[in-house]
Amino acid sequence: MLGNLINQGRIKSPWVVHFDCGSCNGCDIEVLACLTPLYDIERFGILNIGNPKHADVLLVTGTVNQRNKHVLKNIYDQMPTPKAVIAIGACGCSGGVFREAYNVVGGVDKVIPVDVYVPGCPARPEAIIDGVVAALEKVKKLLGMTA
Amino acid sequence: MLETIPLSLDQVAAVAKECFDDGWRQVTMSAVDCGEAGFEIFYHYDKDLVMRHYRLSIPKETVVPSISPVYFCALLIENEIRDQFGICFSDIVLDFGGALYLEAEVRAMPFCKVSVAEKQS
Amino acid sequence: MARTILPFGPQHPVLPEPLHLKLTIEDETVVEALPTLGYVHRGLEKLCEVRDFNQMIQIVERVCGICSCLHALCYCEGVEQIMGVEVPRRAKYLRTIWGELHRVHSHLLWLGLFADAFGFESLFMQFWRVRERIMDIMEATCGNRVVVSVNVIGGVRRDLTPEQCKWIEEQVAIAEKEIRQLSSTILNDYTVKKRCCGKGVLTKDQAYQLGAVGPMLRGSGWAQDARQTGYAAFGELGFEPIVEYDGDSYARSAVRFRETLQSLDIVRLAIARLPEGEIASKVKGKPQGETVTRVEQPRGELMYYLKADGSKHMDRVRIRTPTFANIPPLLAMLPGCELADVPVIVLSIDPCISCTER
Structure with a gap:
């Protein structure tokens, strides 16, 4: 009963944490633009939060490099389950234009499991909101809430 | 094209001091790998929007005197060149030891065309 | 007194990007700050060996998504200088228009x-609401909101129709009105002044000797x-820099605020004087030689050193970005400040870490 209530809350108001993992800023500012009046992601109950320990969804922008892969793994491990990871932008999905650079490991999925890929260079705010909604469907399934 | 003033290794610190006293702002330094001929390091200075470029040509595995005691801002630039080209600088104010950008596993002086053995300064 | 070492970043709520500062604090006062970089380092200068000199435009645009247009502009001007290409006048003006629109969006973002x-969330929302108007102009004229890929070697890729020019002028006028409405809050509000005035002071001599650039x-x-220096159309349009004298966080935000309005004026002036003609000249051959070019990015002076050896790949592309030059002044400003002011001071240099590390 209580568990059900908590799960309802998770789905209705997911908290997201954003980590910039070596992106060019293009996708970061689009993630931030989602929060601002024109796109206003908060109308879906989605709240951007600074602490990974409070978050349900991890938004990762940009390629993974040799140094920040440890940070990314660390943030992912700190998040409570159930959690969803969204890779944003061409770089987050596959490495994008930087895939041949010497310090680049590749897409986010080289380090942590990714649930949703949002393409685009940079991804549009609408696409990012879509991605979060798609990720929530996955979390729903994980919780056995396919209604 | 690009007008440069040649610079020799023992003049580096003295010229930096001279520019500093003369009111030049350090813009940056650029290193280029010239293959067999070694490295070229450019020292770019600016004063009232006029730029002056010094060109220092050195063979590989030369230790270059740091100008960071004069221009504090050179410390990041010199550490960056150390990371990417493996050129060692003596007496950097804050020495990251080749780990400014790169983790130990990729420490291979990526910008070099011919890689040189790492040398402790 | 006992000293504590406090990590600031790499994942921090006020920083959209990963920068790590190791702060040594005594009680509430910062004694020393040491940076750790490399969280965004990709090594894209090296990509000039796998991409040819035309494809490098797409790479340098992604040095930093916020000021992509100006990176491409700087690179193209450099290659044009090496190859001796004369850019049509109309292209120069169009470059100026898009470059200045980029500055407006970057300053509003900052x-x-x-x-x-400093915890003023409604002001954050207000500035970003105005910014969307500029983003709409970019999208309508270039097809993308952030990475505006209009510069090519020899000119620009897209043209503005007279209707578009008229529409931009209207939008710019509305944006200016909306920005002016916010001026009393960012510049005169008691709380805002309390958080900014006298914080992170950089004296005139210090700023110059530490190599600070741009609004710093x-x-x-x-x-x-x-x-x-008159790059793009600035040689014909004329330009007077905006200067403040206090050297604190407040002075820097005042410079950026006034520059936003100034850039809108430049956009209007450039549209009014937009000459007729071609938008790109034909480019033949491959570059050979070396050059240094500079443009003013929103964050400060951007410098490219380019070396080409006559093949289709550039020999060396060296990018000195403004935040890279502004980090030593930051290290000089932090000691002596209170811990609560660290986010304000770090933000006041307008850090762009993906620029810094490339």
């Missing part, structure tokens, strides 16, 4: 983030702006 850094340098009383 003003919002800065407001957020101008906020400390130096009238230096790479736009005075």
Whole structure:
């Protein structure tokens, strides 16, 4: 009963944490633009939060490099389950234009499991909101809430 | 094209001091790998929007005197060149030891065309 | 007194990007700050060996998504200098228009983030609401909101129709009105002043000797702006830099606020004087030689050193970005400040880490 209530809350108001993992800023500012009046992601109950320990969804922008892969793994491990990871932008999905650079490991999925890929260079705010909604469907399934 | 003033290794610190006293702002330094001929390091200075470029040509595995005691801002630039080209600088104010950008596993002086053995300064 | 070492970043609510500072604090006062970089380092200067000199435009645009247009502009001007290409006048004006629109969007973005850094969330929302108007102009004229890929070697890729020019003028006028409405809050509000005035002071001499650039340098009383060198159409439009004298966080935000309005004026002036003609000249051959070019990015002076050896790949592309030059002044400003002011001071340099590390 209580568990059900908590799960309802998770789905209705997911908290997201954003980590910039070596992106060019293009996708970061689009993630931030989602929060601002024109796109206003908060109308879906989605709240951007600074602490990974409070978050349900991890938004990762940009390629993974040799140094920040440890940070990314660390943030992912700190998040409570159930959690969803969204890779944003061409770089987050596959490495994008930087895939041949010497310090680049590749897409986010080289380090942590990714649930949703949002393409685009940079991804549009609408696409990012879509991605979060798609990720929530996955979390729903994980919780056995396919209604 | 690009007008440069040649610079020799023992003049580096003295010229930096001279520019500093003369009111030049350090813009940056650029290193280029010239293959067999070694490295070229450019020292770019600016004063009232006029730029002056010094060109220092050195063979590989030369230790270059740091100008960071004069221009504090050179410390990041010199550490960056150390990371990417493996050129060692003596007496950097804050020495990251080749780990400014790169983790130990990729420490291979990526910008070099011919890689040189790492040398402790 | 006992010293504590406090990590600041790499994942921090006020920083959209990963920068790590190791702060040594005594009680509430910062004694020493040491940076750790490399969280965004990709090594894209090296990509000039796998991409040819035309494809490098797409790479340098992604050095930093916020000021992509100006990176491409700087690179293209460099290659044009090496190859001796004359850019049509109309292309120069169009480059100026898009470049200045980029500055407006970047400064509005920063003003919002800065407001957020001292906890003024509604001001953050207001600035970003105005910014969307500029983003709409970009999307309508270039097809993308952030990475505006209009510059090519020899000119620009897209043209503006007279209707578009008229529409941009209307939008710019509305944006200016909306920005002016916010001026009393960011510049005169008691709380805002309390958080910014006298925080992170950089004296005139310090700023110059530590190699600060852009609003950092101008906020400390130096009238230096790479736009005075007359790149793109600035040689014909004329330009006077904006200067403030206090050298603190407040002076820097005032410089950026006034520059936003100034850039809108430049956009209008450039549209009014937009000459007729071609938008790109034919480019033949491959570059050979070396050059240094500078443009003024929103964050400060950007410098490219380019070397080409006559093949289709550039020999060396060296990018000196403004934040890279502004980090040593930051290290000099932090010691002595209170811990609660660290986010404000860090934000006041307008850090762009993906620029810094490339």
